Amino acid sequence: MRGGRTPLPHWVDIGLIPLANVVLAFLVAGFIVLAIGENPLVAVRVLIAGALGDSEGIGYTLYYATNFIFTGLAVAVAFHAGLFNIGGEGQAYIGGLGIGLVLLAGDRYLPFSVLLPLTLLAGAGFGAGWALVPAYLQAYRGSHIVITTIMFNFLAAALMVYLMVNVLIAPGSMSPQSREFGPAAHLPFIHDVLAPIGINLTATPLNLSVVLAIVLCVFVWLLLWHTPFGFELRTAGHSEAAAIYAGVRPRRIIIISICLSGAIAGFVGLNEIMGVQHRLLLNFAAGYGFTGIAVALMGRNHPLGIVVASILFGILSQGGTELAFSIPTITRDMIVVIQGLVILFSGALPQLSRPWFEWLFGMLQRQVPAMRGV
Amino acid sequence: MVLTLSATLRVATPLILGAIAGLFSERSGIIDISLEGKMLASAFAAATVAALTDSAWVALGVGILIAGAFSLVHGYACVTQKGNQVVSGIALNILASGLTIVLGNAWFHRGGQTPNLSAKARFMALDLPGAVSLRDVPVVGPLYGEFISGHNLIVYAALLAVPLTQWVVNNTRFGLRLRAVGENPQAVDTAGISVAWLRYRAVLLGGLLTGTAGTYIAIAQNAGFSRDMTAGQGYIALAALIFGKWRPYPVLGACLMFGLLDAIAIRLQGVRVAGIGEVPVQFIQASPYLLTVILLAGFIGKAVAPKAAGVPYVKER
């Protein structure tokens, strides 16, 4: 092999290659749609229209996106510390449990203004707590955090089934759900909040937790890039040797970052339990944890990218529902397929398109000498 | 009692096949979280082909092919592209979960289920020689007739796979190189052996085994495919692999133990255990995962993974 490879400009790395990964995923998905006898272009049109075509669609899209932002941020924070938290499913689930418990205990006696900070604490606390054991095991025992968090996802599911069926079930109920919370325990819907000031939106599940999601984005951005702690966390993620040189204690950082990650994931419960369902039930966190990984990967672990990626996956979720209505042969599972493909291309094959870009840029630079040094 | 043991074997079969598949992969240094996805995909493929061809063997072949295809993708991402092995596994699981329903729905219009299969298209229970005639003999009869005999072919194949794997891993050239590449790929490379080809072979072997497991679930244990029918067995197989410390016989033991737990979970419902009260069924269902975490924490001995697992091999500069 002669010489070196064509170095690619930075913006290609940040923007073009991730975009290429998404495009590849959609191309493959398009083939699958063709294979089952439908027109992918029509499907895309229905999808986009369903997600963004009217205020109802947008509302649903943003509601889904809220959860993705939480789990995406959670994964990203851990990634920056060099760790892989796959336990978002379980942490979101248990965070929701904590919120539900607080609300069940207090919705008759406490006003909303007291309940809200309590649920915030509970969501974060329970989520962090569920992440604590895997974090400790990784830091002090070297147990691989990927395996332990996967196990804890299943433990969370089993625990929740047990609790919902045996302990928290509403008396007289046929399905494993708790009783409905009182009005003080409802997180206001956005359409309810905006109505008094003259903006009338169709009712959707979109609620105030989206505000928390945005706030959390800003918080994570500040924490990681504008605080000494975030500096230390990122240093540890890049080089343990440099972190030790800089006076960081690696074990401490591992535990704090994973617990922080779990705490953020726990807020999915705020959206689902306090914002939409208004009761404790099963499987409210299903799928959000794993999609959070895709969101973090697509968003390059930066809050801004995560917001964009979350909205994209929100579009997929809402559009997918519309798609399932309009074209019966394409069910919601097609969205799952697309999610899987996006994770595959963005996460496992991220550099697949690189050689093509290098060839392209190499050719351009030869044809157009002025492009050298772009 | 005998029925419980018999059920244990049947439940443990896909776990054994999945765990051994994971064993080959991980001992070569490739983490494989996608056991679940491969099982699911091959289950769907086998059920579909069985419905179309009415032949269990052709279905098995296709099931293995499909799992092999998934393994190839995983291998390509991990070995050639040197991508993140965990993410690749997760991606394949999610992909399988969605794709099986999308295709199943499009082809059979039953909400993801495949048509029911006739006995011809399934692997049915086999009676070992003498099982029927011995049935009335006390103790030996039921034991032989219900527990040892009376399983379908794949169950026996899974049980055979364990000593076979033990032999391959410890007594063949391939096994030696496999173990080496999972501990120190550089040692293999400097000996002039291709690290990539070894790892591809390991992953493909895994595909063979998970394909068999998925086929078993769809057309032997059941009579067709239904949504997410693997129900986490791929993850339990992973847990069994770790619990068995990546060695064939301990892995078999772990699979049998987890299978037993599953088989008695239903039976234990409502039964009061002295001092503890009623044991919740969810606790028993969660016990494989709990035990694995306890093992990983180092409380029941040490679980030392193959040293190079999870790290893409790059020639040192």
Add this chain to the structure above:
Amino acid sequence: MAEPDNRNKMPEGVGTPPPAIELRHIDKRFGAVHANRDVSLSVTRGSITGIVGENGAGKSTLMSILYGVYEADRGEILIDGKPVNIASSSDAIALGIGMVHQHFVLVDTFTVLENIMLGSEGGALLRRGAAAARYEVDRLEHEYGLGVDLDAVIADLPVGALQRVEILKALYRRARILILDEPTGVLTPQETDQLFRILSALRSRAVTIILITHKLREIMAATDAVYVMRAGAIVANLRTADTEPAELAELMVGRKVRLTLDKAAGNFGGPALVAEGLTLRDEHGVLRIDNASFHVRTGEIVAIAGVSGNGQSELLEVLAGIRPPTGGRFTASGREVTAETPCNPAEMRSIGVAHIPEDRHRLGLVTAFAANESAILGYQRDSVFSHYLLLIKQILMSHCAMLMERFDVRPRAPMLRSANFSGGNQQKLIIARELAREPKVLLIGQPTRGVDIGSIEFIHRQLIQRREAGCAILLVSVELDEVMALADRILVMCGGRIVGDLLADQADERKLGLLMANAQGREVSGAPGVGEAS
């Protein structure tokens, strides 16, 4: 670069067999790094030839090319006079080349026999091949005195035994050419002697040996001929009998333009850094720092000279708080540190001890960070950089800009990624970061490695300024010129011990070279050395 010094090369006459190995004009680049520059050498069959040079001189790259790990960009290789193409390790093995790596490539969970068989199993089923292998390896063991228990597990064996396994691996594959890459780095003195006996036995059976090392004692003790490499090129080719360690040391570290610095007379105060009996054993139990005692006074520059790998790096790490000592103690700025009362880098910084590490890429900065972030590495919790818990970008940028201005870091771009600065400018940034704190004690390792001449001058002047301001400076450097220009006192470290302590104006290169090469002052023999067992 001057012509290679071939004055003592062995004469080649008619009728002599072709050299076992001949390399002609081998050239290899890794991106911007020119690892091997037009290297030509020839190795006589049945001899032990040494290749000596500093870290980064290009020795390992050259041998990797010979073993098929890399391919040279240009040049050719001849084995026994015939040109060959070595594209992979299996090609090399087929040509009879065996390599014993610096960091052993053994499978820890395997037995010795399994490791030796790996790759040459003799069939798809192990049993048959194993019996034959056992027979053959036993024979090799007896022939060359390489006793190892074939059924022992690698993880249980001492390091010296591991090396014998590596040698057996190569011999089992019928290697006629054996390359040993820094073989004695982890060996005790007795194990080292044993190794040289084995090499002698091999030589007597016409095995050609290439010994790569930076330890001059070994060259003198074991080799027939030696090549000296520096900065990727061969700078000398000598017969070992005709040279001496001091000469080799000079050739290794090179004669640069002698730097003269304006250095005022010393104004020394009390001791700011005192080490007493400092000892460090690493994870393998090898003694890295052996009973080191020294002191540095305020306003004094003490330099530790010595070929790297003799404990200097570890000493800096211990003094900076990165590793705790295993024995002895040191005191810096009033804080006493022992094995029982360890410190950490954050604490050391807070008491005014600054550390400029040898490995700037791994420790000194975070290559992925922008310059303004690398500029606060270690000081991120300093309140000067924050308002109410938040790091203020403005302050970081202006701080970085100030550092860049004062210490002439180019380009003046606080937003630029640290990886995109040249080596010299990276180093200046790190030095800027540490010196701007006006520390009381400064620990520096290899301050001018990979730095351009102009920047070297600048850095030296900065260090002199700090000295005049009363800082106590401990400097580790392999550049003797730098050491002699900067230091008030010079210590020489060898084998983890302080073997010399001279005033700078009493030192010259010959004296230092002798001290650097003179390890434990023992002859190579079978006699056990004074000191430790493994």
